Amino acid sequence: MVSVAGECDLRSRDELTSALHTAVESAPLVIVDLSAVRFLDSSGLHALVSAHQAARRQAGNLHVVNARGTVATVLEITGVIDLLRPPGEADGSRAHTPEGSW
Amino acid sequence: MVNEPYVAPPHSEAAAYHDPADLPTVRTFVYAHALKAGLTTERAGCLTLAVSELVTNTLQHTSGGGEVRIWTDGGRLHCDVIDGGPLRAFGRTMPAADAVGGRGLAIVERLCDEVRAIAVDGGTVVRMAFVIDPEPTATPS
DSSP, rough: OOEEEEEEEETTHHHHHHHHHHHHHHHHHEEEEEEEEEEOOOOHHHHHHHHHHHHHTTTTTEEEOOOOOHHHHHHHSSSSSHHHSTTTTTTTTTBOOOOOOO | OOOOOOOOTTTTTTEEEEEEGGHHHHHHHHHHHHHHTTTOHHHHHHHHHHHHHHHHHHHSSSSSSEEEEEETTTTEEEEEEEEEEEEEEEOOOOOTTTTOOOHHHHHHHSSEEEEEEEEEEEEEEEEEEEEEEEEOOOOOO
């Protein structure tokens, strides 16, 4: 399990990409907990999908859980949630969220 | 083609950006003004995400920064993102789920009620609109 916190944008993309690639190299199954992520945009998706590809190349996998608010929205409208949802988890299982700050 | 000079909308609030360190400041600016204008927290978050994508697009694909302007008019919230980049094309297909990148502008399109790109002297304006608190409309039977 990898927990990500804060804002996943252009500023943190390279660091997030590096951390996720390290995780998929050290374990066949990586679950990324997004519950503490306040913001995630296409830069964050870039890091997640890139690490997912790396995991699949090694016959492993990477999934995300606990997306909330606009983090869940961006995963849904891009279809990336269909790639990263853990097997068996129902559609529309976004975590309940109050509001976020930036 | 003759481009029009950019005329700032009257009564708009502005925030300039120059590098990635400005991203949180721009997001806070947009979110606060969207809430003040009457958008729900969810839709204010959508506008904030759209603006963040456009600012990121400027910072990745042009050599300079830009400016965000936000204002209300007739029950709608409008937001301009102005930069020195080329005219952006909308009407985009969302990349496949397993594509690593290329989603920024497609995300913007799906979040806004309206979006269009306007060529101006020295660059481009991406103009977005959100209807403020749309009421459910009765469906004729």
